[in-house]
Amino acid sequence: MFRQLKARFGGPLAAAILALLGIWLIVMVTLPQLQMIDYSLRPNLLPAQLGGPEDRWTLTNYVTLFNNEIHRAIFFKTLWSSVLVTLLTLAVSYPLAYYLAKLASPRQAALCLLLLIIPFWINEILRTYSWFIILAFRGPLNEVLMMLGLIERPIRFLSGDAGVMVGMVYAYILFMVFPIYNAIESLDDNQVRAARDLGAGTLRTHRRIIIPHAKPGIATGCIMTFMLAAGSYAVPALLGSPGSRWFTQIIYNWFFEGGNWNQGAAYAFLLLILCIGFMSLVMKVFKVGLGDIAK
Amino acid sequence: MDASVELDRVVMRFGDFTAIEETSLAIASGEFFSFLGPSGCGKTTLLNIVSGFLTPSAGAVRIGGEAMAGVSVNRRPTAMIFQNLALFPLMTVFENIEFGLEVRGVDRKTRRATSERLLALVALEGSGPKRVTELSGGQKQRVAIARALAVEPRVLLLDEPLSALDLKLRQHMRVELKAIQRKTGITFIYITHDQGEALNMSDRVAVMSAGRIQQVADPMTLYRSPQTGFVAAFVGENNRLEAKVIDRQGERVRLDGGALGELSGRATAPTPLANGAAAALYVRPEHLRPVAPGQGLEATIEALHFEGAWVMLETRLAASGEKLRVQLGHELSRQHLEALRPGQNAHFGFDPEDAVVLPDDGGPALDEATGEVVEAGHV
Numbered sequence: 279m280f281r282q283l284k285a286r287f288g289g290p291l292a293a294a295i296l297a298l299l300g301i302w303l304i305v306m307v308t309l310p311q312l313q314m315i316d317y318s319l320r321p322n323l324l325p326a327q328l329g330g331p332e333d334r335w336t337l338t339n340y341v342t343l344f345n346n347e348i349h350r351a352i353f354f355k356t357l358w359s360s361v362l363v364t365l366l367t368l369a370v371s372y373p374l375a376y377y378l379a380k381l382a383s384p385r386q387a388a389l390c391l392l393l394l395i396i397p398f399w400i401n402e403i404l405r406t407y408s409w410f411i412i413l414a415f416r417g418p419l420n421e422v423l424m425m426l427g428l429i430e431r432p433i434r435f436l437s438g439d440a441g442v443m444v445g446m447v448y449a450y451i452l453f454m455v456f457p458i459y460n461a462i463e464s465l466d467d468n469q470v471r472a473a474r475d476l477g478a479g480t481l482r483t484h485r486r487i488i489i490p491h492a493k494p495g496i497a498t499g500c501i502m503t504f505m506l507a508a509g510s511y512a513v514p515a516l517l518g519s520p521g522s523r524w525f526t527q528i529i530y531n532w533f534f535e536g537g538n539w540n541q542g543a544a545y546a547f548l549l550l551i552l553c554i555g556f557m558s559l560v561m562k563v564f565k566v567g568l569g570d571i572a573k
Numbered sequence: 574m575d576a577s578v579e580l581d582r583v584v585m586r587f588g589d590f591t592a593i594e595e596t597s598l599a600i601a602s603g604e605f606f607s608f609l610g611p612s613g614c615g616k617t618t619l620l621n622i623v624s625g626f627l628t629p630s631a632g633a634v635r636i637g638g639e640a641m642a643g644v645s646v647n648r649r650p651t652a653m654i655f656q657n658l659a660l661f662p663l664m665t666v667f668e669n670i671e672f673g674l675e676v677r678g679v680d681r682k683t684r685r686a687t688s689e690r691l692l693a694l695v696a697l698e699g700s701g702p703k704r705v706t707e708l709s710g711g712q713k714q715r716v717a718i719a720r721a722l723a724v725e726p727r728v729l730l731l732d733e734p735l736s737a738l739d740l741k742l743r744q745h746m747r748v749e750l751k752a753i754q755r756k757t758g759i760t761f762i763y764i765t766h767d768q769g770e771a772l773n774m775s776d777r778v779a780v781m782s783a784g785r786i787q788q789v790a791d792p793m794t795l796y797r798s799p800q801t802g803f804v805a806a807f808v809g810e811n812n813r814l815e816a817k818v819i820d821r822q823g824e825r826v827r828l829d830g831g832a833l834g835e836l837s838g839r840a841t842a843p844t845p846l847a848n849g850a851a852a853a854l855y856v857r858p859e860h861l862r863p864v865a866p867g868q869g870l871e872a873t874i875e876a877l878h879f880e881g882a883w884v885m886l887e888t889r890l891a892a893s894g895e896k897l898r899v900q901l902g903h904e905l906s907r908q909h910l911e912a913l914r915p916g917q918n919a920h921f922g923f924d925p926e927d928a929v930v931l932p933d934d935g936g937p938a939l940d941e942a943t944g945e946v947v948e949a950g951h952v
Contacts (some may be wrong), residue, residue, distance in 0.1 A: 468659035474646045475624060475653045476673035476724055486672070490663050 318543035339544030349528055349545075356525035357552060359439065360507040363446045367454045367503045368496065370447060375458035375495075376488065380467070398452060406516045409445045410436065413517065441517035442524075449513055450506050454499035461495025462488060494570035501557050508553055525549055575637035576602040576650075576727035576760040578623060583632035585618050585784075592618045594785045595632070600762065600777075602637070605754050607763040607771040610781035611807070616764045619781075620730050623762060625649045637727055647676075652726035654734045658717040660705040666692070666716050667701040673724035691719035694753065711742045718753065728760045735770060747773055768808050772796065780804045798841035802931055805855040812861075812897050814854045815933060818846045826930040828854055832892035833870060838928030851933035858885065858900035860927035863909070869922030872897050874915050884910060891918065 283292035319335045327333060343349050378387050397405060412419050413435035420432035435441045465488060473483045489496070514524035529549065532542030561567065578600040585593035593615045600606045608616040621627040623634055625646040634641040636650055652673070661669050670688040671679075679687075692698055695715035700708070705716060714734065721729055731750075735743045751774045754761045765771050771778045772792040779789045780803070788800045799805035806813065816828035816836055826846055830836040838854050840846055872888035886899040899921055901910065913919065 466657065466659060468655045468657055469661060471626060471646075472653070472655060472659040472661075473672070475626075475651070476720070477647045477676040478672070479647060479676075482676060487661060 314543045315547065317540050318547050320540055322538045322540045339541050340548065342541060343545065343548055349525075352523050352528060353525050353548070353552075355523075356508055356549075357556075359442065359522075359524075360504050361556075363443060363450070363507040364500050364504045366443060367447045367450055368500060371451055371454035371458055371499065372492075372496070374451075375455050375492075376462055376484075378455070379459050379462035380465075380470070394452060394455065402449060403512050403516075405449065406445055406513050409441070409448065410516055413441050413444065436517055437519060437521040439518065439522045442514050442522050445513040445517040446507050446510060449510070450503045453502040453506060457495040457498040457502070458492055459495070461492040465491045493564050494566045497560055497564040497566045497570070500560050504556055504560075505553050508549060508556075574602075574727060576758075577635075577637060578606075578728055578760060578762065579633075579635040579638075580619070580623075581633040581635065583619075583622060583629045583634065585615070585622060585627065586630040592784050593622070593629070594783075596786055597632075598779065598786065598789065600760060603758050603760055605751065605761045605763065605774055605776045607765060607775040607778045608781055609765055609768055609771040609778050609808070611766055614781040615784040616781050617732060618784075620653075620732055620762065620764050623728070624651050624653050624730050650727040651730055652721035652724050652728075653730040653732065654717050654721050656732045656734065656736060658713055658734070658737075660713055660716055660720070662704075662706055664705065665701065666697070666703050666705060666708070669705055669716055670701075670720045670723050672720065677724070687723055688719070691722055694722070694756070695719045695749075710738050711746065714738065714742075714746060715749075718750075722753075722757065722759075726759060728762060729754075731761060731763045733765050733767075736765075736767070743770075750774060772808075780807060782807070798839075799855070799929060799931070800842040802853060802855075802933075805853075805929060805931060810858050810898065810900075811855040812858065814856070814895065816852055816854055818848055818850045818852050818930075820848055821846055825925065826852070828852060828930065830854070830893075833890065834892075836928070837925040838930040839926060840930050842931050844932050846930065846932060852930055853933045854928055854930050856923050856928040858898040859883075859902065860923045861897070861899040861921040862923065863901070864920045864922035866920050869920045870897065871918060871920050872899075874913060874917050874919060876915055877913060884913070886913065886919075888919070888921075897921065 280292055280296060283295055286292075287295065318339055319337070320333060321336060321338060323330070323333055343353060374390075378390055382390060411417055414420075415432050415434055415436070419435070420429070423429045424432065435444070469487055469491070470483055473487045478486065509526060510524065511526045511530060514522060515527060518524065519527075525545070526549070529542050529545045532538045532545060536542070580596055580598040583593060583596050584591070596619070608619060610616050618627065622629050623636075623641075625641065625644065628642075641649060661672065664672070667685070667688050670691055671684040674684045674687060688701060689698075692701055695718055697712060697715050697719070700712065700716075705713060708716065717734065735746050735750075738746060747770060750761075754774075763771070763775065772795070775792055777789060777791050778795055780787045780795065782803045788795060788804045790798075790800075795804065795808055799808060799811075802813075805811050814830060814833065814836065816830040816833070819827040819829050819835070821827070821840060824839045824841075826838055826840045828836045828838070836854050838856070846852055871891040873891060874886050874888050876887040878885040878887070883900050883902045886901065888897045888899055889895070890897050901913075
């Protein structure tokens with residue numbers, strides 16, 4: 279890497295770039311993480327006890343999760359709900375990405391992309407609040423549904439999983455649409471035409487030709503959406519509480535309400551392990567490597 | 574099985590642009606039929622209409638006598654070989670060939686047997702488990718043919734399938750395609766801008782220009798008796814001399830070539846040639862022969878291109894200043910050839926049987942720089 283940079287920018291500048299990169303990776307990424315790992319492996323002690331005989335490494339903080347039934351339930355519920363969010367986002371995004379990549383005229387596609395992107399210029403909290411308003415018990419959505427005669431009494435969307443699902447699908451849709459859009463766009467139209475010509479209907483063409491081609495994009499989108507969903511704090515806090523609690527809220531509580539950073543760090547790492555586990559699983563299922571995803 | 578294809582007053586418009594003028598055509602069952610024309614002439618549009626990718630603005634398509642209106646691409650008895658082949662890169666050769674059968678719910682065993690048989694037909698035995706990305710250009714070509722044949726189409730549509738191959742392979746594949754067509758008895762509709770391909774393989778050729786079929790004929794007739802200026806200029810090479818009709822007796826037409834004196838040739842088009850009307854005489858370079866001084870057309874040799882089997886002379890007519898290309902072949906002795914030098918004057922004559930007289934339609938001309946046909950009134 280140094281050689282390439284040197285060829286391009288000359289020796290001193292190349293060295294400076296690498297040094298900055300190194301400092302950033304070590305000081306700002308690796309060291310804080312190591313610090314957190316260290317925290318998570320030590321008991322939560324009073325200042326006076328620090329450095330004392332009790333201040334040694336232990337797995338107690340990690341074991342806490344498995345002994346606390348409520349936390350355990352929330353942990354698995356976060357896992358399951360994040361999977362559900364990912365699947366829902368995929369279901370919404372795939373047709374949209376396909377439309378954008380293959381069916382829409384350039385003008386339609388540009389307009390559609392703009393409409394997708396503009397809301398993301400607004401802060402996530404604000405966007406989530408707007409869903410809070412839309413989904414409220416006496417909010418516009420219930421009003422419209424009742425006006426249309428579809429429901430007789432308002433539905434309680436908020437403070438439960440439904441609100442969280444809606445909010446998250448909305449919050450993360452772009453992270454799913456774009457990778458899939460990119461993947462489908464690179465598909466040669468003649469592939470689809472050939473499949474049709476050989477007798478394949480729409481469903482089979484998607485299943486055998488388009489989806490396999492879009493697989494790296496789908497995997498990337500799923501991984502990103504899952505990570506964001508599992509690590510989300512604002513959406514469940516605003517749209518789900520108190521009915522639907524997310525594991526991130528528990529981590530937050532350990533850190534800032536319980537003041538127990540050691541316990542919080544251990545929980546945070548458990549969530550990280552969960553995410554990495556999910557990522558590897560998805561990559562295995564879709565038979566894609568890290569290289570495909572980075573594309 | 575009836576595998577005839579019929580186009581009945583088909584028209585294709587895209588907005589204001591008419592890609593295909595009203596066209597009627599009957600292609601016989603089991604025929605090797607080519608559409609020949611420069612890019613943009615509408616030949617691919619016609620192919621897409623037959624395959625069902627496009628719905629004609631007017632008119633009907635019938636395959637085996639059955640109307641194809643409302644029959645979608647995946648239900649037509651046609652299969653297409655795409656210009657870029659469009660093999661499925663994520664599948665093996667077997668999976669590619671068997672795709673159409675899989676769609677039709679054919680069981681695995683029968684599928685495999687069919688693909689083995691087709692691989693043998695295209696001389697690719699043993700390549701089934703390979704990925705298509707591992708194959709060479711010619712092998713991919715064969716897989717594409719096998720994949721299209723697997724669905725037992727009545728009509729095989731080929732969209733310039735050989736254009737990506739190098740010359741040797743292209744010539745080899747011509748022979749193979751023709752052999753496969755004979756073996757299977759399927760109607761082949763072949764699209765190309767390469768006249769060599771069209772003349773070499775086809776039973777009949779339709780020459781297209783600007784959305785219109787100019788002439789449909791067997792290759793020999795097309796070459797010997799072009800019926801429009803476009804066909805005369807596009808198929809093979811032709812020298813075009815402008816003249817006026819003196820009189821006509823049967824096929825033979827006498828012309829007043831102005832400074833060139835009296836010329837004569839054969840009328841090939843059904844259009845009448847009135848006495849005194851403007852006409853064009855087309856004579857191919859290979860039909861010109863050196864003649865004794867005082868006869869034929871006098872021309873100055875400007876350049877001489879030795880091509881091995883023949884020599885191409887670029888000359889300029891002394892009387893009119895027009896260019897005249899002359900191709901001299903093996904029948905000339907060495908002494909004769911060595912006597913031809915740039916700057917020298919020579920006389921060239923031709924048998925009126927070999928010259929074609931057509932009404933001067935002001936039609937397409939050849940771009941002198943590139944040698945390509947410029948289509949009149951088509952942008």
